[in-house]
Amino acid sequence: MRAMEPDRHSYISGVLVMEKTKLLYQQMYSGKVFTWIHLMPIFCSSMVRAQIQTNSDSKNLVTHKPTPTSEALSGVTVEPTRKSRSDSERPESLSKDLFTMSNLSVSDPELEKPANGSYSDVYEKYVLPCIAEFLGTAFFIFNGCASVTENTEGTGHLQPALAHGLALGIAVAIFARVSGGHMNPAVSLGAALIGGLNIFLLIPYWAAQLCGGMVGAALAKAITSDVKFFNATGAAFKSIERDEQVGSAIVAEVVMTAYLVMTVCMGTINKKSTTTLAPLCIGLSVTVGILAGGSVSGGCMNPARALGSALVANYWDYHWVYWVGPITGSLIVGLLLRVFIGDQKIRVLMT
Structure with missing residues (x-):
């Protein structure tokens, strides 16, 4: 059961990311209908990234050996914290993934503007x-x-x-x-x-x-x-x-x-x-x-x-x-x- 926890964590993380992504792009493109089929590539890539992150964090928790500090010597237990991206960083990275997907028919006019100084x-x-x-x-x-x-x-x-x-x-x-x-x-x-x-x-x-x-x-x-x-x-x-x-x-x-x-x-x-x-x-x-x-x-x-x-x-x-x-x-x-x-x-x- 302990070995199955990372997979379960990655699946739940993928679902949460999926829901946030769906709400984000419904707000950006009002009137567009986004289904699970449209966002399936992002869902799969999100699960893979969550799985890799979970495995990495698990290894860090196992191999990490805390050094004696003043808190440890005084009897205070310090638990290692897991480093993760904030919610504010996720929509930006996900939006880049979405706009690079060739099978989606949405585009941002601002991204199509010519660079400054162009003809x-x-x-x-x-x-x-x-x-x-x-x-x-x-x-x-x-x-x-x-x-x-x-x-x-x-x-x-x-x-x-x-x-x-x-x-x-x-x-x-x-x-x-x-x-x-x-x-x-x-x-x-x-x-x-x-x-x-x-x-x-x-x-x-x-x-x-x-x-x-x-x-x-x-x-x-x-x-x-x-x-x-x-x-x-x-x-x-x-x-x-x-x-x-x-x-x-x-x-x-x-x-x-x-x-x-x-x-x-x-x-x-x-x-x-x-x-x-x-x-x-x-x-x-x-x-x-x-x-x-x-x-x-x-x-x-x-x-x-x-x-x-x-x-x-x-x-x-x-x-x-x-x-x-x-x-x-x-x-x-x-x-x-x-x-x-x-x-x-x-x-x-x-x-």
Whole structure:
């Protein structure tokens, strides 16, 4: 009977480990059904390990000869303790065994993540956002330029305003979780100034947006008849005709771009004011800007929009206004958020 005790101990230990393992993986994968058949390999390996541990401990108890100590000399009996793994160590080792079993169809997504520094990480962090910015800007500017060249007589700025605003809102909603949904060099600059964009991505973002603007304007030209394209000057901004209009046009671009960049930064980056309605608000800010300042400066607010149409139409009169105005407006918003109205993470003063 004494010789059978190790086997009995190993069987009971295996059953206990089996029950703990079953409960552990039912908690980790709720909804999955684990049966004894699925966990049989672990049960067998657990029994073998328990048997080996029991035999080893039995030998240690037999061959161990306690040395005389102060407790022994004083008449106190010291019993040898059996060293075993704690319960907190068992689930970790068992989970490793489970995930290496090829006959089980469970897997942990965290274990399948690529190692840091892999090509997948580089693509996700640096390449994919630039591709999203390129595509989003191309779609946005295509619709915007097409709405200008195909503008119906009598609608004024209403058709371009709605087309630009709706197209931008849709593009932001689609690509916001990939790249932030900027579609505008001025917006990217404002986001970088307040910490919403990695500063090393600013130049790649600008390059992607400018290229997307050129592609979008070229596609708009491809679907427009020569007469309409010529009459609309290729959707280029031609509201400024004299030097006396430059001052008011720059002010209009600064204010309208500041309103747009403020909407983006406060609606998507500033923690206290983020909202799920951000794409709608961003699109509406462009619509409002075109309706308000379309007759003053054209309502550009976007250097990529200005460059694409100017390049396709070869119209460069006062083109610099549509760079100076939006960039200045973006710098003002960055200063305001950093000093006054940003949250504690953004503000550099009174934090």
